[in-house]
Amino acid sequence: MNQSLLITARRPASHPLEIDKPTLLTLIAAALLLTETFSGALRYYSALAGVSWLLYLPKMACLAALGLELLGYRGQPLFWLVLLALVTSAWLALLNGAELANIGFALFIYIPLLFGVICGRYLEGKLALLIRVIGFCLLASFVGIALDMLISVPWKGYSYMLGDVELSGNRSWAMDDIDRIGGFARMSTSLSVMIAVYSLVLAAFIRSRLLRVLLYGVSLAGIVLTTNKSSVAAYVVTLLMLTFAAYRFASATAFFLAVLGGAALPIASLLLRVDPIAAVSNSLLASFADRLVNSWPNFIDNVTSQASIWWGAGFGAVGSSGTAFPIPGLELLAIADNTALYLWGMLGLSGVALYLLALPLLLRLHERGPRVRSGLLGAVFCICLVAWATDVLEVPIASLFLGLAIAHVLTPLDRPAASLMTPRITDPRHLA
Known part of the structure; x- marks a missing residue:
């Protein structure tokens, strides 16, 4: 017998506790999803037990994974350009009166987005586990x-203190004498x-049309x-x-309106003459009128008078980081109530350009591909619409899935992990 036939390839024995990178990163993402889903309740009970620090572990794990992955990450030139712009913008924020605490807090807010962009390609190799967690x-x-x-x-x-700053662990508030349901989450906006x-x-992973319709109906009722x-x-x-997702021109038109509409609304607030009484009425559009009359014009005025219309106020000077660590003269930049305006106030014109990249992202997600692409298409489109009246980048779940969508379109479809786990589709109307 040929001796070569007796030679067998030996695989190194794996340790019982050994875990591969895709599984580890998916477990980190799962921990983040679970923590955000139960954030309000977890904040309350962990504070009672004196272990509030445990809630920060998922984000810290994301940060550690980011650091390790960036050591060998070969991103496209645009990624490194954006990273350089953020560093430059952080320096600008310091010149405008921000402190290192503002920049650190802002970085902490955007960890889910960065984790999704850098590590999202590994998560697609463990979609079965990720979908179960979702x-x-x-x-x-x-x-x-x-x-x-x-x-009750x-x-x-419930509220808690972060140093000398009081933060909301779970907001209790009402609209027109109707209690706003927050569930296990910190606030109703995050839950919705x-x-x-x-x-x-x-x-995207449910084949039965009837079950999808049922899922949509129950979810709409919950929202x-x-x-x-x-x-x-x-x-x-x-x-x-999603009902006309198979028609490219109609879909592209919807994507264009979803992205450009969010950027046009703040501009419209400067041009339209809205009755101020509408902002304090009990109508369904009162909050929208308040944004047109007060929020957006005041935010724009604060940026133009205290910062720069070209460069913004800087990374860390806008949003929750400004609420936790107020910056003299820039207090009104804590809430923009519009993501395009939020990015402009922070990064100036480069922030607007960054926002407009949502359009090519949607167009790429609309191309035929694995089922996860269809799921991310619906999620990103919905996030773009929510962004019209919300600083959606500060909602961890929204920023995580936005990062996953970016990672998906930047990763070639022929990667082995994804091809084994994501069956391909031929008709985007399967989601309708």
Whole structure:
């Protein structure tokens, strides 16, 4: 017998506790999803137990994974250009009166987005696990809504101190004497966005049209119960878009309007003459009128008078980082209520250019490909619509899935991990 036939290839024995990189990164993402889904309740009970620091572990794990991955990351030139722009913008924020705490807090906010962009290609190799976690989080969101409606949950209205700053652990608030349901989450806005994103991604992996329709209906009801009108409108429009997703021109038109509409609204607030009384009325559009009359014009005026219309106020000077660590003269930049305006106030014209990249992102996601692409298409489109009236980049779940979508379009389709785990589709109408 030929001796070569007796030679067998030996594989190195794996340790029982050994874990591969895609699994590890997916578990980190799962921990982040679970922490954000139960953020309000977890904040309350962990504070009672004196272990509030545990809630920061998922983001710290994301940060550690980012650091290790960046050592060998070969991103496209645009990625490094954006990274250089952020560093330069952070230096500008320091010149405008910000402190290192502002920059550090802002970086902490954007960890999910950066994690999705850098590590998202590995997560697609473990989609089965990720989808199960998403399904569990969606179910938990519905349970949280039921509990919030039926009983007085102890974590509602809870606040805590971060140094000398009081932060909300779970917001308790009402609209027109109607309680805004937050479930297990910190606030109703986060809950509504999570339900929308979870259901749109999950629907891509459900083959039965009847089950998809049922999922959409239950999810829409859950979003309505949060009383977040912008999320309700965004979710309904997203479902309408999915019904004609097979038609490229109609879809491209919808993408164009979704992205450009968000950038046009703040400009319209300077040109339109809206009755100020509409902003304090009890109508359904009162909050939108308040943005047109007060929020957006005041934000624009603060940027033009205190910062720069070309370069913005700098990285860390806008958003929650400005709320946690106020910057003299820039206090009104804490909330923009519009993502395009938010990016402009922080990064200037480069922020607007960054926002407009959502259009080619949607067009790439619309191309035929694996099922995960269809799920990300619906999620990103809905996020773009929510961004009209929300600083959506500060919603961790929204920024995570936005990062996953960016990683997906930047990674070739012939990667082995994805080809084994994501069956390809031929008709985007399967989501309708």
